Amino acid sequence: MTHPNRLLLVEDEPAIARSVEYGLTKEGFVVTWVDTGKRALEILREGAVDVLLLDVRLPDINGFDVLRQLRAEGRRLPVIMVTARDEETDKVVGLELGADDYIVKPFSMRELASRVRAALRRAYGELSQPPNEDELRLTDVTVNFSRLTALRSGEPLWLTQTEYKLLRHLSQNPRIPLARESLITAVWGHNAEIEADRTIDVHIRHLREKLEVDPANPRHILTVRGIGYKFDP
Numbered sequence: 442m443t444h445p446n447r448l449l450l451v452e453d454e455p456a457i458a459r460s461v462e463y464g465l466t467k468e469g470f471v472v473t474w475v476d477t478g479k480r481a482l483e484i485l486r487e488g489a490v491d492v493l494l495l496d497v498r499l500p501d502i503n504g505f506d507v508l509r510q511l512r513a514e515g516r517r518l519p520v521i522m523v524t525a526r527d528e529e530t531d532k533v534v535g536l537e538l539g540a541d542d543y544i545v546k547p548f549s550m551r552e553l554a555s556r557v558r559a560a561l562r563r564a565y566g567e568l569s570q571p572p573n574e575d576e577l578r579l580t581d582v583t584v585n586f587s588r589l590t591a592l593r594s595g596e597p598l599w600l601t602q603t604e605y606k607l608l609r610h611l612s613q614n615p616r617i618p619l620a621r622e623s624l625i626t627a628v629w630g631h632n633a634e635i636e637a638d639r640t641i642d643v644h645i646r647h648l649r650e651k652l653e654v655d656p657a658n659p660r661h662i663l664t665v666r667g668i669g670y671k672f673d674p
């Protein structure tokens with residue numbers, strides 16, 4: 442699963458463009474920078490943009506015309522207008538034309554990043570959450586592997602150390618069938634001669650009882666016949 446992070450920056454002032462490009466790249470965005478409205482529309486027509494950061498005052502067609510054209514072509518991607526402090530009226534025009542948000546220069550990189558994330562969240566929902574390796578979210582269960590805490594429907598859920606290790610290994614290898622032997626090695630290490638295949642089955646049963654809505658018909662921890670188990674997020 443990829444999360445949307447491709448940002449097109451339309452800005453004709455190189456100093457601002459460079460600092461935005463640097464700041465947002467550091468925040469995990471893939472930034473493309475253009476300095477004219479015409480070039481922006483060309484790139485947007487190619488479709489590989491998740492969010493648009495659009496300066497109002499551009500040397501050729503202005504930001505409003507870019508936005509108008511974009512919406513006329515049926516492109517629904519989130520758009521954040523960038524405007525100077527003395528252009529307050531721009532806000533109204535921009536929002537009427539279908540901008541999702543607007544930000545006034547000068548802005549901090551932190552504010553910008555948080556506005557961009559908020560726009561992505563509204564547009565793409567859960568997809569926009571960056572993957573957090575320490576946390577697993579299922580329908581009504583959240584497991585935090587670094588704090589060793591788990592919640593089910595907001596209530597604390599008690600997992601053993603073994604169950605945390607097993608669940609972590611399964612969830613870090615989604616949709617891959619994992620043999621019982623490899624699960625034993627992952628949880629107890631290479632010298633785990635004591636642990637028989639059946640031990641894994643017992644721990645899996647316990648995990649299902651704790652995590653699955655219907656443990657008899659698991660949706661997340663699935664049996665792979667003749668091999669072992671696989672995790673389906």
Ligand code: CA
Pocket residue numbers: 452453454496497498499
């Ligand atoms: Ca400008």
